[in-house]
Amino acid sequence: MNARGIICCAVGLVIVVPKAPATIAEQTILKRKGREPELVDEAVYSRVSREYRVTRGRVTLSVPAAQVEYCKPPKPHGFDKINDITGLEAVLKKHHRLWWDVAAFNKLMPLYIKKEAHGKAVRLYRDMQPLLGDSIPLSLRRDYWIALDKGGQSATLQKELTDTIANGTREASAWAYLMRGDILLSKRKGNEALVDGYLKTVILFPDIRSCRKDALEKTAAAMHELRDSRAERFRKMLLEEFPE
Numbered sequence: 001m002n003a004r005g006i007i008c009c010a011v012g013l014v015i016v017v018p019k020a021p022a023t024i025a026e027q028t029i030l031k032r033k034g035r036e037p038e039l040v041d042e043a044v045y046s047r048v049s050r051e052y053r054v055t056r057g058r059v060t061l062s063v064p065a066a067q068v069e070y071c072k073p074p075k076p077h078g079f080d081k082i083n084d085i086t087g088l089e090a091v092l093k094k095h096h097r098l099w100w101d102v103a104a105f106n107k108l109m110p111l112y113i114k115k116e117a118h119g120k121a122v123r124l125y126r127d128m129q130p131l132l133g134d135s136i137p138l139s140l141r142r143d144y145w146i147a148l149d150k151g152g153q154s155a156t157l158q159k160e161l162t163d164t165i166a167n168g169t170r171e172a173s174a175w176a177y178l179m180r181g182d183i184l185l186s187k188r189k190g191n192e193a194l195v196d197g198y199l200k201t202v203i204l205f206p207d208i209r210s211c212r213k214d215a216l217e218k219t220a221a222a223m224h225e226l227r228d229s230r231a232e233r234f235r236k237m238l239l240e241e242f243p244e
Helices: 085-094 100-114 118-135 138-150 154-167 170-186 190-204 209-225 231-241
Strands: 005-010 013-018 028-032 038-040 042-046 051-056 059-064 068-072
Touching: 028 042, 038 051, 085 100, 100 118, 100 138, 118 138, 138 154, 138 170, 154 170, 170 190, 170 209, 190 209, 209 231
Parallel strands: none
Antiparallel strands: 005 013, 028 038, 028 068, 042 051, 051 059
């Protein structure tokens, strides 16, 4: 029997009633590389075969993942209100490589860090990285760094920061220097934290506003602890740039 039909049994007869065509809102958008997006009834991804099983009407075909740019089924019911780890993990599992796994990933990483589930955060990031590459938001990359640090994976973290400083965007590099300072400070290496972390962030990246305030605050604090006479100068700079 076609899986899209409904079987009704009456007086020894089997009647197949075709399912009504799905509305556009219920359909899945399949975008193959080099082709226009198309509407299909359903798409399921297989981790084993690395292909999508796509159904449209009475036709079912397999499409290798390498040929697919993206696949977007309808939004999971109540997704916008799902803000707990268990619920988001369920969405992630059911929608692997089906658009909403990325949305769940964006919400899960900060939750894992908040709940100190650092091992889960590292595994999730590494699972999503091959799929998303450089498109992963910097905020989630920083969550990954925190998870590595708290999880005791210092060698991996040092490599991540070094690679980011050398090859990342200016904003990513600035945050990597700042993170390096935090790590050195946690090891009670105050002078190294100042010179190789905080001060470099302030001097090399004055245009990166997202971490400018943190960098100035930490630079001034580190100088104060080291009884560096420049501390007051950086406090004034902080107040001038961030008066509130």
